[in-house]
Amino acid sequence: MTTVTTSPSAPVSAALDKTVVVSWKAPIAFAVFTVLAAVLFLAAGSHGEATFKLSQANDVIQLPDVTLSSEVTSWVCVVLMAAITVVSALLVRAKRKVGIWLVVLFAAIFLIGFLTWAAAGSRTPVIPLPGLLAGALSLSVPLIFGSLCGVISERVGVVNIAIEGQLLAGAFTSAVVASAVGNAIMGPALGMIAASISGVLVAFVLAAFSIKYYVDQVIVGVVLNVLVLGLTSFLFSQVLAPNAAVLNSPPRLERLPIPLLSEIPLIGPMFFRQTIIVYLMYIAVAVVYIGLFHTRWGLRLRSVGEHPQAADTVGINVTGTRFWNVSLAGAIAGLGGAFFTLGSVGAFNKEMTAGAGFIALAAVIFGQWDPIKATLAALLFGFASNLQNTLGVIGSPVPSEFMLMLPYLITILAVAGFVGKVRGPAAAGKPYIKS
Amino acid sequence: MSDPQQPAQPEPGAESDAVQGSATDTAPPPAGPSKPGPAAGEPPSRWSIAFREIVTGNAIISVLAVVLALIVGAVMIAFTDERVQEAAVYFFARPGDTFVAIWESVSGAYVAFFQGSIYNFRRPDFISGIRPLTETLTFATPLIAAGLGVGLAFRVGMFNIGGRGQMLIAASAAGWVAFGFDLPWGIHMVVAVLAGMIGAALWAGIAGLLKARTGAHEVIVTIMLNYVALYLVQWMLRTPGLLQAPGSNNPKTPAMKDTAILPDLLGPQFNLHFGFILSIGAVVLVWWILDRSSLGFKFRAVGENPNAARVAGINVKAMYVYAMLISGALVGLAGVSQVLGTVTTGFSSGIDAGIGFDAITVALLGRSTPWGILAAGILFGAFKAGGFSMQAAEGVPIDIVLVVQSLIVLFIAAPPLVRAIFRLPAPGSAPKRQRPIVTKEMEAK
Structure with missing residues (x-):
């Protein structure tokens, strides 16, 4: 998955001492999730609307509820995710790193699509977002x-x-x-x-x-x-x-x-x-x-x-x-x-x-x-x-x-090394016996 | 995480024990920097040598660890007993009452413990009197099988904490075959047992494969696989058509068919079933694999030193996978004997009953040798059987068994601590010579 190549665009003299390590893990992961989303949202698609509550009743600043149509959101999300996949593939081909911001953006779009899809298919299609987030923090x-x-x-x-x-x-x-x-x-x-x-x-x-x-x-x-x-x-x-x-x-x-x-x-x-x-x-x-x-x-x-x-x-x-x-x-x-x-x-x-x-x-x-x-x-x-x-x-x-x-x-x-590189402290788990 | 390393620190000389396949036979001769020469110039008598060999051996550490843990258990029982607390209020007026209350609570609990695990002498005849012992063996059956699985992985330098997940997968696979198919008597049983063992072997094999291929530490992978298996089985249990009993809303399977149930060994009035024979067979099989087969030799070589094993031409990565497969199959046997022998009326996601974790303590107490695990499994089976009877008769919560078990393992894992408590001499030290308590037991890698 990892290819080690010299940058072709760089001058020859620079290419000798500069190697760029690029990884195809990110585009592959993006592609997998995009396909997954396409199957989930479009093929097994749910019809209807999902409402996101952005404020609680006792908040001083009240935000209006956001209502998303399941079909439209699904299509938009899948298209955006496919676009990000293509962008990341192009980045990797150009020997550039896939930034963390792209991963975050991808995850956010996937999450919006998933929430809309899951809520639209349920009995009460309303997701109380403040409660969801506050509960998540307290479980964390x-x-x-x-x-x-x-x-x-x-x-x-x-x-x-x-x-x-x-x-x-x-x-x-x-x-x-x-x-x-x-x-x-x-x-x-x-x-x-x-x-x-x-x-x-x-x-x-x-x-x-x-x-x-x-x-x-x-x-x-x-x-x-x-x-x-x-x-x-x-x-x-x-x-x-x-x-x-x-x-x-x-x-x-x-x-x-x-x-x-x-x-x-x-x-x-x-x-x-x-x-x-x-x-x-x-x-x-x-x-x-x-x-x-x-x-x-x-x-x-x-x-x-x-x-x-x-x-x-x-x-x-x-x-x-x-x-x-x-x-x-x-x-x-x-x-x-x-x-x-x-x-x-x-x-x-x-x-x-x-x-x-x-x-x-x-x-x-x-x-x-x-x-x-x-x-x-x-x-x-x-x-x-x-x-x-x-x-x-x-x-x-x-x-x-x-x-x-x-x-x-x-x-x-x-x-197992599929998500980033994982390496722990070298001496963790080993007793130190002074000799 | 770290390289695979020897999980338990064997005492100097434990290896000779391990090769003989028994942890509890004669104490090994003191190894290490031994100074057999006398300190004062005259040779020590034969009795003093024999005495020293006994008190510096492994067996005495195991026995003292059990004694120590039981003492702690007694203290806990005494301190939380209401009669003791009532008497302690006027301790300085009549201290005797407190001691009597302590004696009554502790002895009552341990007598109930004995009657629940070995022999109930209140029953009129031998058949019903000996029933607790068969209960002990029934409880010991899955502990022995799962302990063997964990112990075998130990010998290859791996740590299989995934007993819970492997047992759940084995129980699901065996249960699915046992209630979902119609096969003749005997064949049905064999197919169900094999299905469970293969399912668990594959589940454990994931950890072995990931360790071999990517270096993922098996401790983390098996812990995580426990939870994945738990949620997977919970989902299957509440989904009609998979494991859920038809026409029921409970997350529970239907009862096993009679053709698949392991037969009773001693007749219907005892719970002991054929799974015990399977566990004994597994003990012999593991002994043969580890001590007599070339595969076992490779296993032990990898466990001792993977680098040296690789240099010697052993395929270390393949050994990791094989070891986890066999280990999983053995743990799977524990899950199978639970659903086909002990609880045959259908099971829920609590079928593993903590045996996956108990197996770790069994393997440690048995020092990862097959016969040691057999003994340790029976001991812990007695703890379980006695714990239930103690709870019923004296109201002492069964959780105390967990405390006693874990204390036993802690004490056994640290022989210097036990020696310090009982003031035993360290192995290899000359009599009446002050040596540091911590002997050099393991080199840092």
């Missing part, structure tokens, strides 16, 4: 915290399969502590702190076993997930369920709309009418990104994950760096777990994380071990699962299971 919050945890611990060289366990531990502890404190403000605050601590405790076990005793990190992670699941379920049945009023009725976090920003149509309710955990998440993403790539801490962390021996040679304490950064990652994941109880559902329940830790792991890989990209991947996965909810509510004919499958399929394609 634990995924984003989990993927930040995964990025940090894998970048420092410890594979963290235990994200699921850390989220679950955070959810459990925050529910118990917030309920026990009871106060509407102090309760959630202490609950979040307790959730972080419990995430750190799980991380301590992971770090101790994998760094001190050189146990395989994947094994410790898998076993820790089972251990936390067993512990929380046991304590839930034995202690929480009989005393639900005292120990499992945490006060939920209040939504804190940010003035002005929350009134922006469409984006405002999604990003700025959220709880404190979501705002903490924005801060965490920014801090982790800047920390990893623009501070001494991040440089040391990454060097330990890429080449521990070299890091040791220049005087970095490999064991200590790994231990404390894995613990820090655990604190972040634990905070994400608090969102399950304090931020969304309220009470703790058995197995309430339901695989979110593994989707977060998928986001880490799909996001190429980069905090920003991993966050975007987590948002995509959250959007896919909320789209499935919304389509289920409006009675769309698309089987919801296939939407739920999507993140996992994308991840498999990503690790």
Whole structure:
């Protein structure tokens, strides 16, 4: 798929020292999706109209509803997608890169076409866009915290399969502590702190076993997930369920709309009418990104994950760096777990994380071990699962299971190398034994 | 992600065990930088040598890990018991009450555990008294089969976390054949079993193929395939004409036809079915593959060091694919024995019952050797059977079994920790000589 050729248009002297690597992956992927869309929208086309609600009833700035005809939109979308495919093919032939903006544009057009098609075929052809987006963000919050945890611990060289366990531990502890404190403000605050601590405790076990005793990190992670699941379920049945009023009725976090920003149509309710955990998440993403790539801490962390021996040679304490950064990652994941109880559902329940830790792991890989990209991947996965909810509510004919499958399929394609190049930190998963 | 590496860190000397095919026989001689010479100048007695060999071996670590995990389980039971909490309120006035309450709650739970898993001595006759043991073996059947699959992949240096997905695919394929076709007795059963095993083998083979072709890490691929399989099976279960029972709205299949159901081994009053024999057969087969066939030799060579194996002319990539195919087929046998033996009245998407993950702990506890997995599978089968009886009799939630199992694996994976807790000497250390607890067990790659 990848062809290495010298640029023919360049002068001969320049051609000798300049090679351009072009990949046909993007045009091929575009073509596949265009054909898919053509079959879906046109052959199995639905007739009728789809209405997109752009504002909620209580918004200050009201946008009118947009109504699209299914047939017209389908044709327009397919034609536009075909055009983008041709453009990308021409770009690749001219030895130029296919920009990320083209991919985003293509995805947006595909999504509009898909939503119109799915909504027009359903019982109530109305898609509440603000609700869809806000719900997508709130489903993404634990995924984003989990993927930040995964990025940090894998970048420092410890594979963290235990994200699921850390989220679950955070959810459990925050529910118990917030309920026990009871106060509407102090309760959630202490609950979040307790959730972080419990995430750190799980991380301590992971770090101790994998760094001190050189146990395989994947094994410790898998076993820790089972251990936390067993512990929380046991304590839930034995202690929480009989005393639900005292120990499992945490006060939920209040939504804190940010003035002005929350009134922006469409984006405002999604990003700025959220709880404190979501705002903490924005801060965490920014801090982790800047920390990893623009501070001494991040440089040391990454060097330990890429080449521990070299890091040791220049005087970095490999064991200590790994231990404390894995613990820090655990604190972040634990905070994400608090969102399950304090931020969304309220009470703790058995197995309430339901695989979110593994989707977060998928986001880490799909996001190429980069905090920003991993966050975007987590948002995509959250959007896919909320789209499935919304389509289920409006009675769309698309089987919801296939939407739920999507993140996992994308991840498999990503690790198999079909979607971009995936390469993790070189020393992740390998214990460092100082000789 | 990383290169394939040896998942469990074997103790020095575990390999000699592994080749003999038994993890629990005599303790291996201390290996490593051994200093057999006496510290004080006089030769140690034969008894002290024998004692040291026992306390530094693998078997003692496994036993102590189980003991340690059971102690933790007892602490959890005691602390969450209401009688104990009531007595603890006036602990300083009458401390004896608290201890009595602790003793009653813990012993009650573990007695119920024993009666549910091995022998119920409250029953009048032997036939009904021994019933718990057959329940244990029934629970052990899928654990052994799936544990063998995971363990075989371990030996090739691969980590098959996809047991759940493979079991679901196997159950669907076997179930589809078992309720959808009319075949004579015997042939129907064989076809259903084979369909399930082949389905699971192909599902696992995806991970092997992707690893061989593109280098995709099998841990990630198998985890993701678990969820893909779960949603696929859920969709099939609620779609009429695929797996859903006709005329029903529940996501559940119709009952299996009698011609496909695995026969009872000990008559209708016991649940033990022919799947147990299949699992024992699988143990022998895997032992033969790993220890007697040239394929197994190649598997182990790849697991030990893929680079050296490649230099020796072994097709490493093909080995990855073959290993995942066989591993998937074995895990598939677990799924098949669930739908054709244990739950024959139709199944839903929870048919895997966590066995796919339990299998990992079984394989680790059995140190990836066939006979070790047999023993570990029976032990964990006993945990399951006893856990249910404990829940019914004493109200202790079955989830405690998960805690005990995972603690066992954690302790076994870190022998230095167990030695430190019980103050056992490290292997290869001379008596009464201070050595660092962490012995050099594995080289960084």
